[in-house]
Amino acid sequence: MENENLLAIAREFGDPIYVYDASKIISQYNRLNNAFDKVKKVKLNYAVKALSNLAILKLMNSLGAGLDTVSIQEVNLGLKAGVKPANIIFTPNGVSLEEIEQVSSLGVQINIDNLSILEQFGTKHPNVPVCIRVNPHVMAGGNSKISVGHIDSKFGISIHQIPHILRIVENTGMNINGIHMHTGSDILDVEVFLHASEILFETAKNFKNLDFIDFGSGFKVPYKEGDIETNIEEFGQKLTKRFNAFCKEYGKELTLGFEPGKFLVSEAGYFLANVNVIKQTTSTVFAGIDSGFNHLIRPMFYNSHHEIINISNPDGKERFYSVVGYICETDTFATNRRISEIKEGDTIAFKNAGAYCFSMASNYNSRYRPAEVLWHNEKAHLIRKRETFDDLIKNQVDVDIFSTVVEEA
Known part of the structure; x- marks a missing residue:
């Protein structure tokens, strides 16, 4: 997106505000889809948790993507966006049997990641198709908080517990139609994916009536100019060859599944904020903005990096700034970052703000969550209104129980 478009959006709708470029989302979807164009059946299920606005879900649906969901609320958002239940997979962690049964009753594909729930669900609903999430014990991801396939992870059923899975399946007579894994996020090395994929292929051989194999996601996107990223085209070429060979060996054309989130929406997002104050100390120049970690x-x-640009003065002389927020804690977005000269009243933009940004926002310090805008066909569409004080208190109950205490005192 051009700076003038972003500035116009900030002027029209106010800031702080999130802006998403639909054309970038579409191009990322097509890029991933094209990387596997030699596979007969491919299903990309967008990870709703990355960015769950209804407009984004409708866009994904229009592209032909399914949805990867982790809560019944995300499932209901998908249904409200017009996504068919058959195009939604439910991959929760640590939820109750009751929630899984509620989702199953909607016709959504269930993905179970622990032995206890697998046995309980299989006993009660042996005819319902179930996918199994395995833990391949592959350490992968940008940092420990987003690495979920290692041996100590709470996610998935250990590959060393395959005999337990097979015993449950045999005893319950349940229908296993898919195998799934997800090792982490921000994975750069294609060989890590391929190594984990081999483990998944070996696991799949234990099940004779599969419809699909889901390889998760976690592709690394660039966060700044010249940054490294997952080579999707190389990965597509290598996994396609191996997947097609496995299908031939298996004796059936399976669907190859992925659940991209960050890959599809991260680079499409911009977070715009106004500079409230420039504060010079003995060692640091702070640019204090009208936002904080309640929004980002x-x-x-x-400890993620978001490139920050001064869209009010993009060609100005660069200086070093520590960009901080207005939360009553240390909320630092960048330390001694080289940015075009910033003045009070300028609008700055954070890049890569499409994934896990608004969806993780809160009302901390009783601040309102920002508005969201989708830029599509050269036009700005408001897709979420800015919160107001009424939104802040709408679920609070104003109880009148303290007057008696005051009188007794």
């Missing part, structure tokens, strides 16, 4: 927590939570 990833730099504080994951």
Whole structure:
């Protein structure tokens, strides 16, 4: 997106505000889909948790993507966006049997990641098709908080417990139609994916009536100019060859599944904020903005890098700034970052703000969550209104129980 478009959106809708470029989402979807164009059946299920706005889900549906969901609320969002139940997979962790049964009753594909629930669900619903999430014990991901396939992870059923899975399946007579894994996020090395994939292929051989194999996602996207990223085209070429060979060996054309989230929406997103104050100390120049980690927590939570540009003065002389928020804690977005000269009142933009940004926002410090805009066909569409004070208190119950205490005192 051009700076003038972003500035116009900030002027029209106010800031802070999230902006998503639909054309970038579409191009990322097509890029991943094209990487596997030699596979007969491919299913990309967008990971709703990355960005769950209904407009985004409708866009994914229009592209032909399914949805990967982790809560019954995400399932209901998908249904409300017009996605068919058969195009939704439910991959929760640590939820109750009751929630899984509720989702199953909607016609959604169930994915179970622990032995206890697998046995309980299989006993009660042996005819319902179930996918099994395995833990391949592959350490992968940008950092420990987003690496989920290692031996100590809470996710998935250990590959060393395959005999337990097979015993449950035999005893219950349940229908296993899919095998799934997800090793982590921000994985750069294609060979890590391929190594984990071999483990998944070996696991799949234990089940004779599969419809699909889901390889998860976790592809690394670039966070700044010149940054490294997963070579999707190389991965597509190598996994396609291996997957097609496995299908021939298996004796059936299976569907190859992925559940991309960050890959599809991260680079499409921009977070715009106004500069409230420039504060010079003895050693640092702070640019304090009208936002904080209540709106964008990833730099504080994951130590993630978001490129920051001054769209009000993009060609100005560069200086070093520490960009900080207005939360009454240390909420630092960047330390001594080289940015075009910033003045109070300027609008700055955080890049790569499409994934796990608004979806992790909160009302901490009783601040309102920001608006969201989708840029599509050269036009800005408001897809979420900015919160108001009424939104902040709408679920609070104003109880009148303290007057008696005051009188007794």
